[in-house]
Amino acid sequence: MRNPNRRTALVNAAIEVLAREGARGLTFRAVDQEAGVPNGTASNYFANRDDLLRQVGEHIHVRLSPDAQRLAETMAGPPDKSLVVRLLQELLERLQVDRTGYLALLELRLEATRRPELQAALTRTISENLEQNVRFHLDAGLPGDRTTVVSLYLAMSGLMVERLTLPDVLPEDQMGEVITELVERTLVSGPGGHR
Template sequence: MPDRPAELSPRRRALLDAALQVLAEQGLRGLTHRAVDRQAGLPQGTCSAYLRTRRALLTALTEYVAANLAADVDRLAAELAGLPHDGDTTRQVDGVARMFLGWLEHPEMLLARQELTIEATRDAELAAVLAAARDGLVDVVDGILRARGKDHGPERAAWLVASLDGILLAALLRPAADRAGFLGRALEQTLGSLALE
């Protein structure tokens, strides 16, 4: 898991929330200091006073997105840790589904992560931040596999997380009213099939 950043000041949090919204709505091309200031309702120059360069803005936003998603995964992992390891992982799968549905109900974080993931293919520093956050979800999925008696190691869990990423992206492309049903069916097929292996 990535280290949690120091507590953000209200102004910095407002800037990062605004940057998240700009990135989700306009993509990386639209992510400028001026656009963030406008979105946050702050005077021009505020964002650049806190995050001097585009590089600083991208890095801070990547850390913010990764930390927020990782916090959700941490909460899920803590919830699942108290469940019995009796081979029935229905509640674990339901927990993953609830977390994903929460992400889909407020998709800005997922949209931003998609944009940042593409950028990270050309930026090793951003890739490292996103990879560290992803490790937490791999650990949760690995725990579900182990609870089912399927100890195939973390690589298998990483493959499954990649599949779940694809399901999340496919759900994002559907009309909002169809997302929950699609997600439920896809997770049932993907995670439920583990019991048969």
């Protein structure tokens, strides 16, 4: 039986390689070297390169997920626009801390345009993640509806690409204001703050 901790370490090493070298640089040998394990180890855990890419795609969202305790502390506030702003700011902070994870996800998205199986797997993973975000938002009683969450998701995706790939386009000191305005303009006041 293969060691699940070693598999996770190999997947995390693959994320590092993918972010640094791109999809072309992602080889079993590069993963073994990044993980500091003997050559041939990755090939014992992944059937082929497509399997490795698929598992990286599945794991990235686990790696980029919020810390449960911090999320619980954040959610202790009233479910209003300011809480939505805080959640989005914490998302951006989390992705800036694990910039490598998000850059690897961008590399995977590009690679998925050339690999139908990866595209299907990544589409499934990202769709499930988006639906979890919609359910979380609605179940928490935050203002807005499904369209609001999808709109914020799309806007934040663009903001994250800019921030993590070309950080000087939007300086760090403007991020708070941009996110606040994004929420203000996306959420339309009405009964309960819902659209």
